[in-house]
Amino acid sequence: MFDGEERERVRERLLVLAAADPAVVGAAVTGSEALGAADRWSDLDLAFGVDGERGPVLERWTRTLYEDFSARHHWDLPSGPALYRVFLLPGWLEVDIAFTPAGEFGPLGPAWRTVFGPTVPRPHGDPPSPSHVVGLAWHHALHARISIERQRHWQAEYWISAVRDQVIALACLRLGHPSAYAKAAHLLPEEVTAPLHATLVRSLDDQELRRALDAALTALAHELERTDHAPAARLRPMLAELADG
Known part of the structure; x- marks a missing residue:
């Protein structure tokens, strides 16, 4: 299975690609890594703010994950304005990327570390009653x-x-x-x-x-x-x- 060093390499490569993509106007590390709580088994969670139509961006990034990172499978999880595309990479590294319209790109809670780009305030989700x-x-x-x-x-x-x-x-x-x-x-x-x-x-x-x-x-x-x-x-x-x- 993957290790922490491999996860870091993949994260840094993805963030470099995001910074070079004119349609990605914001990026953040989310999940346990944003809280400094990642361990040997943590997956990789990122969020991208997308300018313009999201469909072509999803298609392009999906192709990149398969061609450059040898993804084995992916599936989608809609959540509010975001669409999480969940990728499985070799070594069982899970990579979750939230593609969010730029106007709604911002943290929903503390598990967020902005890498670049502007963010907007967003209401934090409440736990179930x-x-x-x-x-x-x-x-x-x-x-x-x-x-x-x-x-x-x-x-x-x-x-x-x-x-x-x-x-x-x-x-x-x-x-x-x-x-x-x-x-x-x-x-x-x-x-x-x-x-x-x-x-x-x-x-x-x-x-x-x-x-x-x-x-x-x-x-x-x-x-x-x-x-x-x-x-x-x-x-x-x-x-x-x-x-x-």
Whole structure:
């Protein structure tokens, strides 16, 4: 796999190319590197401010990544005014480049270091509300139970794991950590994480799926108590119904 030196070489080459591209009027390093928190395994995150029509710029840069950096694949992730084109390079180096109209090029949070070009103030995105995460959790729990009853065992495993993901997100929100992609799960206390071991599905037989779902429902109920007693009181009997039915 790639190492930190290779990531730095690729970053510097891309920034030199960006500075020479008349359509790229701004560039920034984003993600963990902008915060000084990159480690051996971090990917490469850049943002470009694009002047004019974005389509030709995307096409040109995609060709460059394939021809000059031997990219193996790419895919797109739209986010507000930006389009993130995500490239896979040899050695499993992931390169994420956000192509943003110049008039909206600017930081959405602290993980931003401007390299060149003007930036504009942009509203920072808010984390999801606990109520939203709670809603996802009970939705996923319901569909886990329904999948078990339908004998759709792989789907049941998917939804049970999804319940666990929302328990982690809810705990992260409560403790002031980032809640997306379990990025702060390693910061959670053992009182939260220890019961989650029992939520791991060990096989796809009916009894095991029901056991793992019960464990996920218990962990969710406990986290609800820590987060907000009002919805906890309303949802606890509903969660028990899913477990006992």
